[in-house]
Amino acid sequence: MFRLEGSQSFDASHVNTWVAVSLVCGVQELDLFIRIEGRTDHAxxxxxxxxxxxxxxxxxxxxVMNVPPSVCMQSLKILHLHSVELIDDDSIYRLICGCPVLDELSMKGCVGKDVHVIHIFAPVLTKLFIRPLVYYYHFDEVFKHKIALDTPALLYLELETDSVEGYLVKNLSHLVTVNIGIGYWPKAENFSDSVTDLFVGISSIQCLHAYSDFLVVLHQCNYHLPMFHNLTSLRLYMSGLAAWETMFWLLQKSPRLETLVFSNGSLLSPNRCWDQPQNVSKCLGSHLKVVEIFDLFEWEVYKEELKMVEYFLKNAEVLKKLIIHSGNLDFAVEKEKAKVKVLKKLLSFPRGSKVCQIVMR
Structure with a gap:
């Protein structure tokens, strides 16, 4: 193994010599997280x-990944690229296709201005991490690109993108877990259709953690989603005025959901009233066992949030545990009294499940 990392800068010729020697010695692991003296484009x-x-x-x-026409890294299983410029579409495709046993791929800040499609074709890849991909980011210029996935063995996908114009996906039927945070591009051509294709491609998943503008994207795409028949665990970041409406619509698409977690503060926006859904999601009547809510109870929407919690308690017929992380109550002058007051209120609500425990932390 050859590892070189740190905040100091290194001479380019020295780095090339070290890499060349390590290759001659048959190195199995090469980690380079360094700066090159006077350059930001070292090949x-x-x-x-x-x-x-x-x-x-x-x-x-x-x-700079100046990928040659022929790539053959027949033993490479793990590839992490962080702020490494891939100069064009072909360089990305050749690099990944030249690693036939690649099992884990992580890309962050790897897109140059001439990249239009990030095509990841990897037959045995099981773990994929795609984080913000813009290499040189300027506030007045965002590079738009598409992500194309063809990864039939993929089990875990972490997709966090803020400048993607669209998605082209196929062969994702073995996915188990997806962590996703996607930005909304209303001016991107056919954005809604491509996002719908993405959701169709990941519809077989069992666990979903969604954050960033995920619910906003669903709302703007007119809720064109497939059924998530295998989804048992859902963790959501609530944002936007229509977040809770979109969330309940997503529950309608997840009939076997067992665990529902809200990972951030208020479930409702200020000046919004709780409007009970007309239909009770199938998962509430037969599968939902755990609801966990973090940082609940912004004082501006305190009463409305209580109504939403009451809805879950009343309609989740097999619920075993409701866990409340009080969050903003911690700022109350009499914190413990405030918690006791809220807990008493929760305990007074009717419950559809006789075995449900209410835990307040």
Missing amino acids: LPRDLFTSRTMVVLKLGTGF
Whole structure:
């Protein structure tokens, strides 16, 4: 293993020499997280792309992946790229296709201005992390690009994007867990259709953690979603005026949901009244066992949030536990008295499940 990381800058010729020597010695793991003196576009030796021994390759920051026409890294299983510029569509495709046993891929800040489609074709890939991909980010210029996934063995996907124009997906039927935070691009051509295609592609998942503008995207896409028949665990970040309406609509699409977690503060926006859904989601009547809510009770919407919690208690017929993380109550002058008051109120609500426990933390 050869590892070089730190905040100091290194001479480009020295780095190339070290990499070349490590390749000759049959290095299996190469970790480079450094700065090159006076440069932000250092190209790595081409011999790197034909290494037969490399198993783990982790690169950052400021390297340029000048991918040659022929790539053969037959042993590479783990590839992490952090602020490494991939100069065009072909370079990304050649790099990933040249790693036939790649099992884990992480990309962050890897898109140059000439990249239009990030095409990830990896037959045995099981873990994929795609984080904000813009390499040079300016407030007055955002590089728009599409993500194309063809990963039939993928089990875990973490997708956090803020400048993606669309998605092209296929062969994602084995996915188990997805962590997703996507930004909304109303001016992107066919954005709603491509996002719908993404949701169709991940519809077989069992666990979903959604944050950022996820619910906003669903709302703007007119709720065109498939059924999530296998989804048992859902964690949501609530944001936007229509967040709770969209959330209940998502529950309608998740008939086997067992665990529902709200990962952030208020479930409702100020000046919004709780409007009870007309239909009770199937999962509430037969599968939902745990509801957990973090940082509940903004004082501006305190009464309305209580109505929503009451709805869950009344309609979740097999609920075993309601866990409340009081959050903003901690700022009350008499914190413990405030918690006791809220807990008494919760205990007074009718419950559809006789075995449900209410826990307040």
